[in-house]
Amino acid sequence: xxxxxxxxxxxxxxxxxxxxxxxxxxxxxxxxxxxxxxxxxxxxxxxxxxxxxxxxxxxxxxxxxxxxxxxxxxxxxxxxxxxxxxxxxxxxxxxxxxxxxxxxxxxxxxxxxxxxxxxxxxxxxxxxxxxxxxxxxxxxxxxxxxxxxxxxxxxxxxxxxxxxxxxxxxxxxxxxxxxxxxxxxxxxxxxxxxxxxxxxx
Numbered sequence: 001x002x003x004x005x006x007x008x009x010x011x012x013x014x015x016x017x018x019x020x021x022x023x024x025x026x027x028x029x030x031x032x033x034x035x036x037x038x039x040x041x042x043x044x045x046x047x048x049x050x051x052x053x054x055x056x057x058x059x060x061x062x063x064x065x066x067x068x069x070x071x072x073x074x075x076x077x078x079x080x081x082x083x084x085x086x087x088x089x090x091x092x093x094x095x096x097x098x099x100x101x102x103x104x105x106x107x108x109x110x111x112x113x114x115x116x117x118x119x120x121x122x123x124x125x126x127x128x129x130x131x132x133x134x135x136x137x138x139x140x141x142x143x144x145x146x147x148x149x150x151x152x153x154x155x156x157x158x159x160x161x162x163x164x165x166x167x168x169x170x171x172x173x174x175x176x177x178x179x180x181x182x183x184x185x186x187x188x189x190x191x192x193x194x195x196x197x198x199x200x201x
Contacts, residue, residue, distance in 0.1 A: 024157040024173060029144040037146045040154050041135035043179050050075045056085075057195045073198075142172075152178040 029037060051074045058067040071085040080096035089105040100112040138144060138158065145157035156174045160166045166189070173185040184196040 024145050024147050024155045025171070027145050027147040027157075029146045033146055036148070036154075037144070037156065038135040040176060041138070041156075043176075048077050053199045055197045055199075057197075059193045059195075061191050149175070 051072065053072055054070065056069045056071075058069075059065075060067070069085050069089075070087045071083065073084070074082040076082075080094060083093040083095075085091045085093075091105055092101075092103040094101040098113070101109065102111075103109045141161055142158035143161060145159075146154065148154050154176055156176075158172045158174075160169060160171075168189055169186055170189050171187045173183075173187075174181060175183045180200075181198060183198065186194045186196075188194070
């Protein structure tokens with residue numbers, strides 16, 4: 001189960017060395033910063049459907065290699081997330097509130113039902129919260145960190161509260177501007193990291 005959840009988060013849901021002390025992790029979210037934090041995340045819900053391109057760089061320290069892939073994504077409020085990898089090998093991932101469907105380059109389809117996996121259920125809830133512009137829901141799933149890095153730039157850090165999720169992913173870090181999410185970095189419990197860089201279609 002741990003391997004499956006870790007793989008899901010790597011696909012995403014996504015380096016910074018959190019364990020070594022990323023700057024934002026030095027700034028727990030304060031009550032005085034909550035209005036700015038919630039405003040920045042609310043821009044993600046300005047549109048019912050968000051589409052764009054992504055570039056993923058996965059770092060595997062055990063073999064000292066980076067793996068790069070590219071594709072497109074769609075986030076539909078109330079429905080879920082569609083992740084299409086185009087390069088180097090095509091694959092598709094769909095995440096909803098109650099299941100995950102993955103189709104490999106070989107055409108094999110696998111389905112994970114949330115009712116059968118508590119860790120995935122917690123993970124799905126927190127990912128939906130992060131990408132649907134519902135900042136207050138994030139407080140249920142994460143310890144939250146936040147700082148501004150420029151006039152219209154911000155960085156937010158998240159440590160999962162649920163131990164079953166934290167055993168696969170130790171932290172996430174998001175950066176954004178005035179109207180868009182720019183990057184997601186994921187720190188796996190095994191020391192690996194995954195960076196997602198987003199751009200408009």
